[in-house]
Amino acid sequence: MRTAEPTAVSASEAKALFAELQNFPALVLAVSGGPDSTALMMLAARWRSSLKTKPELLAVTIDHRLRKESKREATAVSRIARKLGVPHRTLRWTGRKPTTGLQEAARAARYRMLGEAARRAGASHILTAHTLDDQAETVLIRMSRGSGLTGLGAMTRLAPLPATGLDEITLVRPLLEIPKIRLVATLRAAKISFADDPSNLDPRFARVRMRGLMGALAAEGLDAARLARLARRFKRADAAIEAAVDAATMYLVASLSPARSTAIESPARSAATGLSPGRSIATGLSSARSIATGLSPVRSIATGLSSARSIATGLSPGRSIATGLSSPRSIPLSPGRSIPSSPARSTPIEASGRSTAIEAGRFAQLPSEVALRLLGRAIAEIGDEGPVELGKLESLKSGLDAAQKARDPRFRRSLAGAIVTLMGGRIVVERAPPRRRKASTKALAKDSAKASTRTSTKIPTKASTKASTKASTKASTKTSTKTPSKASTKASTKSSIKAVTKAVTKALTKRLPSGSGRPKTR
Numbered sequence: 335m336r337t338a339e340p341t342a343v344s345a346s347e348a349k350a351l352f353a354e355l356q357n358f359p360a361l362v363l364a365v366s367g368g369p370d371s372t373a374l375m376m377l378a379a380r381w382r383s384s385l386k387t388k389p390e391l392l393a394v395t396i397d398h399r400l401r402k403e404s405k406r407e408a409t410a411v412s413r414i415a416r417k418l419g420v421p422h423r424t425l426r427w428t429g430r431k432p433t434t435g436l437q438e439a440a441r442a443a444r445y446r447m448l449g450e451a452a453r454r455a456g457a458s459h460i461l462t463a464h465t466l467d468d469q470a471e472t473v474l475i476r477m478s479r480g481s482g483l484t485g486l487g488a489m490t491r492l493a494p495l496p497a498t499g500l501d502e503i504t505l506v507r508p509l510l511e512i513p514k515i516r517l518v519a520t521l522r523a524a525k526i527s528f529a530d531d532p533s534n535l536d537p538r539f540a541r542v543r544m545r546g547l548m549g550a551l552a553a554e555g556l557d558a559a560r561l562a563r564l565a566r567r568f569k570r571a572d573a574a575i576e577a578a579v580d581a582a583t584m585y586l587v588a589s590l591s592p593a594r595s596t597a598i599e600s601p602a603r604s605a606a607t608g609l610s611p612g613r614s615i616a617t618g619l620s621s622a623r624s625i626a627t628g629l630s631p632v633r634s635i636a637t638g639l640s641s642a643r644s645i646a647t648g649l650s651p652g653r654s655i656a657t658g659l660s661s662p663r664s665i666p667l668s669p670g671r672s673i674p675s676s677p678a679r680s681t682p683i684e685a686s687g688r689s690t691a692i693e694a695g696r697f698a699q700l701p702s703e704v705a706l707r708l709l710g711r712a713i714a715e716i717g718d719e720g721p722v723e724l725g726k727l728e729s730l731k732s733g734l735d736a737a738q739k740a741r742d743p744r745f746r747r748s749l750a751g752a753i754v755t756l757m758g759g760r761i762v763v764e765r766a767p768p769r770r771r772k773a774s775t776k777a778l779a780k781d782s783a784k785a786s787t788r789t790s791t792k793i794p795t796k797a798s799t800k801a802s803t804k805a806s807t808k809a810s811t812k813t814s815t816k817t818p819s820k821a822s823t824k825a826s827t828k829s830s831i832k833a834v835t836k837a838v839t840k841a842l843t844k845r846l847p848s849g850s851g852r853p854k855t856r
Contacts, residue, residue, distance in 0.1 A: 342520040343512065348377045349384065351508040360390040360457035363420070364448055367395065367407040367529040370463035372414065373517035374509060376526055378461065379418040393422040394451045396444045400431065400533075407529045414526060425451060437539060442497055449500040457503075464489055464507045467514045467548070470558035473565050474544040482724060483703075487569035488562075513558065579707045582700055586692055586708070689764035690716060697761060698738050706731050709754070712763040719751030719766075730754060734761065 343351075355361060363378055365371040375393050382388050393415045395408045408424040415422035425447045432439045448460050472488040479485075491510055495503040509517065521528055536542055548558065690712055697705055710727050730747050737745035737756050745756040748766050755762045 340513070340515040340519040342523040343373070343377060343516055345380060345384070348381045351512075352378060352381045355459060355461075355506065355508075356385055356387070356389065358389050358457070358459060360392065360455050362448065362452040362455060362457045362460045363391060363393045364444075364460060364462045365393045365395055365411050365415070365422075366531070367411045368463075368531055368534075369518050369521055369528040370465055370468075370509065370514060372411070372526060372528040373520050374461060374463040375411075375415060375420060376418060376521065376524060379420050383419075390455070390457075391420045392451070392455050392457065393420045394448055395422065395424045396447055397424055397426045398440050398443070399427055400436075400440070401531075403529075410527070410529060423451060445496050446498050449495050449498045449503050452503050453500065459504050459506050460495065461506045461508060463509055463517075465509050465512055465514045465517065466562050467545075467558050469510055469565060470548065470561035471541050471544045473561045474547065475540055478540075478544070480725075483568055483572045483575065486565065487572055488565040490569075511562070575703055575707065578701070578704045579711070582704050582708050583711070586696060688716060689762060692761040692763070694738060694756060694759050694761050698735070702731075709734075709761070709763075713750055713752045713754065716763050716765055717749070717751030722750045726750075 361378070363371075363375050365375045378391060382391055393411065395411045397404045397408045399405075412422045412424065427440065427443045427447070452458070452460050469488050473486060476485040476488065489507060489510060491507050493505045493507075494501065495505050533539065534542060534545075537546070551557065551561075692708070692712065697708070700708065706727060709731055710722050713727070714722050726749055730749050733747060734745060734754065734756065736742075743756060745754075747754050751766050753764050753766045755764070
């Protein structure tokens with residue numbers, strides 16, 4: 335059966351894609367020169383031209399200097415940008431490049447330079463050209479790495495700029511619901527050329543290998559659109575679980591310290607729902623109160639209103655868990671109006687100094703995923719060794735569950751700079767003592783070796799030489815004039831008598847005539 339020809343993105347579609355951004359003074363466009371980002375620049379330029387109040391656009395190309403063609407491609411982007419009336423800048427990634435993890439390092443450098451360019455331009459938003467196909471590939475990659483619920487939710491339309499420390503910069507993906515084939519059709523209709531990056535065909539990279547599977551999966555009905563729909567459903571489920579974790583946090587805090595059982599919902603989320611902070615959507619009661627009225631923990635937790643996006647437990651093993659312990663961060667859609675970039679964040683279980691406690695009996699009644707995330711929040715808040723890894727967190731919780739089931743009070747494990755101990759009906763999470771670093775141990779050994787060398791190679795002074803000679807002479811004299819002991823004298827005498835007797839006997843034997851035999855000794 336013949337498939338329909340892909341259609342170009344229309345002007346009305348483009349207007350809807352960028353509508354949220356029209357009141358911002360400046361926007362940065364990340365443009366590599368490929369079909370997706372070139373289409374992004376073209377659509378943004380056309381959208382801007384239709385507005386009365388026009389935001390400033392700045393196209394930025396990052397030349398990673400990994401291919402000889404990259405300079406020529408950046409020049410081509412600059413030429414297209416000029417025709418579209420969009421200012422353009424090329425930034426180059428200089429310095430040594432890693433031999434392993436090259437794509438990850440290039441991605442980090444790219445976002446860092448884009449963030450710096452946005453800050454200089456006075457822009458709070460960076461637009462990237464991630465497409466529906468990119469979303470589907472991301473789902474497959476995270477499935478292959480064993481991701482959980484949050485990771486399988488893949489990319490979002492709005493997100494903080496990754497790993498740059500520039501919290502004021504927001505990443506926007508306006509084309510996330512558009513298939514790549516439609517963007518190519520859009521450029522061809524406008525007779526705009528684009529570059530093809532050969533690394534997009536290099537099977538050494540995981541994304542390229544996953545892209546190669548898409549045809550076979552689509553033939554079985556699992557195309558990019560369905561994978562993207564699956565990601566959206568995972569996100570909904572993840573948000574529901576986070577709501578339950580928020581409610582469980584308030585529930586357990588209330589049971590441990592009623593004076594501290596205050597609602598921890600963010601004002602942004604409260605305003606969005608029209609409910610007061612801490613009140614439940616289904617019951618209109620605070621989570622702690624609804625549980626106190628006799629509802630089961632599972633049911634009452636399910637009614638809790640999420641204000642937190644704390645642990646991203648859907649990440650692949652070995653990858654970090656986003657703790658989300660900072661204050662709620664909203665991504666502005668237009669000046670004076672904002673929505674959370676993800677479900678709003680809240681403070682986890684109240685901690686006293688460097689420790690906190692969770693009531694063990696009620697913790698054991700929580701659904702496993704809710705309990706896992708709750709424990710991870712506490713560890714991330716108390717520990718000081720970076721993000722919590724999902725696989726290690728799951729292993730720790732399995733051990734904790736076994737200890738509770740066996741009523742074993744000796745459970746004690748460490749993770750991410752925190753120690754988790756089961757004691758007195760409570761799960762106590764406290765800061766682990768600092769570990770001895772290899773660097774300090776090596777430094778100590780080096781200092782010790784230096785001191786030893788200085789001691790062994792020290793030149794003796796005249797006074798020390800004289801004292802040493804005197805002591806040696808005294809010891810020698812003492813040895814030579816030492817009176818022998820009684821035991822040594824007796825042994826020496828016995829040996830001498832034996833030698834004399836042997837000599838006399840030999841002499842007498844020679845003087846006797848033949849056959850007379852040997853003399854008898856008395």
